[in-house]
Amino acid sequence: MIIIQAKDVSFAFDEKKNIIDNISFEAKEDEFVSIIGPSGCGKSTFLRIIAGLNKATSGGVFYKNRVIQEPTKNISFVFQDFALMPWLNNVENVKLGYSRINMSENEKEKKAVELLGTFGLNGFEYSYPNMLSGGMKQRVGIARALASKPDVLLMDEPFSALDELTANTLRYDVLTQLKDRTQSVRLVIMVTHNVEEAVELSDKIIILSGKPSRVLDIKSIKLKHPRNRRSKEFLDMVDYVYEILAQA
DSSP states (O other), rough: EEEEEEEEEEEEGGGGSSSEEEEEEEEETTTEEEOOSSSSSSHHHHHHHHHHOOSSEEEEEEETTEEESOOOOOEEEEEEEEOOOOOOOOHHHGGGGGGGGGOHHHHHHHHHHHHHHHOOTTTTTTTTTTGGHHHHHHHHHHHHHHHHHEEEEEEESTTTTHHHHHHHHHHHHHHHHHTTSSSSSSEEEEEOHHHHHHHOOSSEEEEESSSOOEEEEEOOOOOOOOOTTTTTHHHHHHHHHHHHHHHO
């Protein structure tokens, strides 16, 4: 089933020249989709259009055949810079994810504590963001994004600020959410600059050009998880993506 569909999406600031030009693709249930391209090509802006935070200049993005015009609890966003409120503790930050859900404050707090525990933050529920490592902050950010039980999880370079060991652990956690049928997430779309990361996680990679950003290729990846970064098949796929990006 197609969950997200982009149809001829273009975007320009202040009616100037497009930075995104006629991007189209489909993202289906149970897929992990990565969007990769040169710095400044509009990847993050495009992700914000999918989230309903920005509006396309022309064309549109559809969630289950309905045009996305504003943020919805069915689509959650994980930011690169964590985007936690420093004056709120971790439970309070996660509770922001329940803002559009009708439940009592006590129930929100109980669910927030449970969700933080799922991401290994037992004992840090009432700590503040300045007391956490980068990896712990991003775990809070992911927990907040999952609070509304979305079926689409958008991630904007979520692991780029983390050390590689922490990033690997969080990559596994996110992939587990997608593969676990008891969880709500049915589609992940991630923006990344990291080709190896994209090949390791993705079922589909959308490769974009430089500005104005266009689709150079959409590459499906059939390798089984967990993927061996040293295998010939993996390295061949990495080389292929780099070769296409060289055309950007």
